[in-house]
Amino acid sequence: MTTFDRVYEAVKLIPRGSVATYGQVAEAIGNKRLARVVGYALHANPQPGVIPCHRVVMKDGAMSDGFAFGGAGRQAELLRAEGVTFLDDTHVDMARHRVRALPLIQ
């Protein structure tokens, strides 16, 4: 079980209609400082259809605009389709949709 695998496991556990921050995912795999690695893990090998990487956003609810699997804005579209609400065009309503607790991955 590599670090990347744990990242994927954690991300797959995010409930539909909810979002988690990179920091929360990092915390779920045992080290909150891995936030950066979480982002890179998703970039490196986001198995399409398996890993819901659109449910992972930055701590303020914004998504990284330089890269998004289908283009910036695509992520917001997918989230809206799940019932996630937004404070504005680029920020998820974290108070309502951020996961309370993420299970710890082995």
Added chain:
DNA sequence: AACCTGACTCGCC
């Protein structure tokens, strides 16, 4: 094989 860099976050000036 060493070095650089990249979807982040937090603490210290």
Added chain:
DNA sequence: AGGCGAGCCAGGT
């Protein structure tokens, strides 16, 4: 309050 550096992992050069 805003800017800067550190910590972390993997893959490419």
